[in-house]
Amino acid sequence: MKRVKLIILYFLFPAILIHAQKDVPLNLPKLDNQVAHFGYSLGLNMMDFTIRPSDLFLPLYDTVYAVEVGRYVGFNINMISNLRLANYLDVRFLPGLIFGQRNLQYKYIKNGEFRSHNMMIESTFLDFPIYLKYRAARISNWRPFIIGGVSGRIDLAAQKKINPAEQPKIRLKPLDAYYEIGIGADFFLEYFMFGIELKSSWGIFNVVQYDYSQFSEYYKRLNSHMIILAFHFEGGKIDKIKWWN
Numbered sequence: 001m002k003r004v005k006l007i008i009l010y011f012l013f014p015a016i017l018i019h020a021q022k023d024v025p026l027n028l029p030k031l032d033n034q035v036a037h038f039g040y041s042l043g044l045n046m047m048d049f050t051i052r053p054s055d056l057f058l059p060l061y062d063t064v065y066a067v068e069v070g071r072y073v074g075f076n077i078n079m080i081s082n083l084r085l086a087n088y089l090d091v092r093f094l095p096g097l098i099f100g101q102r103n104l105q106y107k108y109i110k111n112g113e114f115r116s117h118n119m120m121i122e123s124t125f126l127d128f129p130i131y132l133k134y135r136a137a138r139i140s141n142w143r144p145f146i147i148g149g150v151s152g153r154i155d156l157a158a159q160k161k162i163n164p165a166e167q168p169k170i171r172l173k174p175l176d177a178y179y180e181i182g183i184g185a186d187f188f189l190e191y192f193m194f195g196i197e198l199k200s201s202w203g204i205f206n207v208v209q210y211d212y213s214q215f216s217e218y219y220k221r222l223n224s225h226m227i228i229l230a231f232h233f234e235g236g237k238i239d240k241i242k243w244w245n
Helices: 002-023
Strands: 036-053 064-071 073-086 089-093 096-110 113-135 142-155 175-188 193-203 219-238
Touching (some): 036 064, 036 096, 073 113, 073 219, 113 175, 142 193
Antiparallel strands (some): 036 073, 036 219, 064 096, 073 089, 073 096, 089 113, 096 113, 113 142, 142 175, 175 193
16 A cells, blocks of 8 residues: 555656646746846856976976965856847856965975975956856746856956065966856746856966976966856846937
């Protein structure tokens, strides 16, 4: 008898779930049909470097023989402007600020001894990303989506004066471009749309500034990389755009 009850529940549960979804009122039913809407985004990031050592650096001939990256959690703040292009397709512009830190731990040989030196690399980026967002059909009050795009970033901390106590320390170039892809989900609440988004961002340019020291010359390329977890809050709207008075 117990087994029969379990079988009945097994077949009834999907029907109950579907019926419950039908009874749930749709929040913000007109949001996807608006020409534009706005919001803001808060998030966490994890900055990293992709290191390609110079072919000339070998442990037998130079003091620096390895560099490791220490990663830390930072945070970001962005404004959201969303423009509807077509059904299920939007273009988004999210200017903002990104704060983060990466450490470079140098392993080197000095006077026949193995030593290490830790460089703290702090970054404050002006962020100018633009994305295409492809959203799936709405499922009750939520939907998944994917994004892809590019971003230009200016590192305000790149030209900051280096404290002599922190020497030796390399400098990074202030300008870089990134390409980004990500996934996420939107949840339609009563008064606003809440989104969760996870994206990966890869720097295109070599960002190390060479100063002819072994600490900068170690790199053939040094590229930035970033993982960002963002929380979006969207809701403001423009139903029509007036191109003239």
